[in-house]
Amino acid sequence: MRFQNSVFVDLLKPIDRRAFAGIVARHKGDAYDKSFKSWDHLVVLICAQLAGATSLRALETAFNANGGFHYHLGSRRLARSTLAEANARRPVGVFADLFARLSCELDRRTRRDGAELLRLIDSTPIPLSKFHDFARSNGRIHGMKMHVVYDPGIDRPFCVEVTPANVNDVEIGKKTPIEAGATYVFDKGYYDFKWWRSIHEAGALFVSRPKSNTRLADVAEREMPQTRGEGYTVLRDCEVELASKGDSKLRMRLRRLHIRRDALKDGKPQEIVMITNDMTRSAVEIAALYKARWAIELLFRWIKQHLNIRKFLGENENAVRLQLIAAMIAFVLLRIAAHRHDVDLPCLRFAELAGRFLFTRRPISRLDRPPSKYQAARRLASPRQLVLNYA
Template structure:
């Protein structure tokens, strides 16, 4: 009988084991847990995400209940205490570097010549309970933040970083690698004139929302070619410059666009883009909500609301494992030409992790009537009956 990989093994195949070992050596990932390797740890945490395990006991029980699959996964039976120790001590850099590698792989799969590069930048809070006494309070939540740069065209998180809740969003946003020709869209929490100048110097575009205390003076009015968009209307379009009595300086030509939304709200957008129409720029800012949909999907369908440990290192590892699992699902959907929605795929994967089936047939039931074996004797031969 021909051997067939399980769904879980097929999902993990895009991870190059040799490259992963080099990442472990670079970050000294096996320094404290030599018997429980980084690969074992990674497989266990991805299993927890896809199998929706919300406790260490549930993770270990479910995983160890399938020992006949461990050989092909390259792991052995896991222990709850060993897994807990690894969560507390293994460096986050191993998982972070693997995420970057997989994200780049997704980018190469879907790269299209001449396609517009749009990057959405935002952060999502990760609330933690009072049990995590080390967590900082930022005035709204006590916990962590997940900072993400996202490619909406290809549904690809480009970068992810987890920090304390008190870290300013723009401090992490400034670490994003800038690409020439890309358009960066972010909200008013990322107001930093020095960073905006860097984006402009890279021959990239930024689109953001102006703060209420930002003083701008119009130098030239522009007549919009089109004033009505999907759910909004252009009120004003002008070239402006920053007016400030303090030391705030911005030597970048700016453009201010006022937009009236369908429900009556008025927002002011600021950009260094002089080529696109006002409607196109307003549409770009509207697309920013796709990153909010990403945060919602990850929080609802992966495990980052209940954590497998109370220390900061364990929680960061779990969040990174969730984003790695998200990328593996996206890669599998493309490699196997899966046409079902991502939510449906995630549900089916969770229900059939150890099923020996190809991913492209994950939503299909096995044949009801398998082919019957051929009879050993001809059907035309008479049967003898003893009485």
């Protein structure tokens, strides 16, 4: 009978072991943990994400209970003390570089020719308990933040960085590589004229919201052939320039749009103001771009609800960072597997089934289907009974 890998082995197949070994060598990832290699560490942390293990003891028990699969995973038996030490000492760069490589693989598999280059930039808070003494507070939460650049068209996060909670969002935004022809959408947390100008000079576009104290002078009104969009109405569209007495300059053409959303806030229609350097798209199209920013909020919600980033396997900063990056690696592996095996299931349902059947030998494309009668009969047969295999 044809050999069938477990679901977990198939999920890990997109990882090039030779390339991963190069990453480990570059970061000296195995310098201090020679018996518990970086690959062993990666496999265990991804298992924790997909299986929903929330403690070292639970992870140790669940992983070792499936010892028959360790050979094909290229891993070995787990001791929680060994994992705790590796979480504290292994360089985060090993997992971060692997995530970047897998994100490129996801882009290669899902990229559509002629698709619009839309980049959503945002961060999400990661609250931590008082036992994480390294955590910082920003006035709202005590913990860390995870910054993500996200392509909603192909459901691809391709830049991830973890920082203390008191780091300003725009400081991480400035590190984002700018792609010519792309449109970057972000909120007020990324308010920085110099960065906006660098986006414009790189041949890219941005859509954001100005702060209430930004002084903008009207230059010219723009025509609005269409004012009604899905869930909003464009009230005004005009070209503006910065009216500042200081040294702040924005040497580019800008547009300011006033949008009224149909959703009520405190019983009243909500009006928002947007600013952009896009002089080509219609006002309705630009408003739709900012509305699409909600997709990254849905990404954060999905990750927090269905992956393990609420309870951490260590109390030190390195362990928290490793677990967050491992969660993003698990997300990308699920997305690659869904495209590779033509899985026709909602993301939530596919993730639940993958976690449930992680160490089961069955095709990923048939996770939602019961095993065949022949396979069920073979499992019920006595181990002493000879089984005839027909060619």
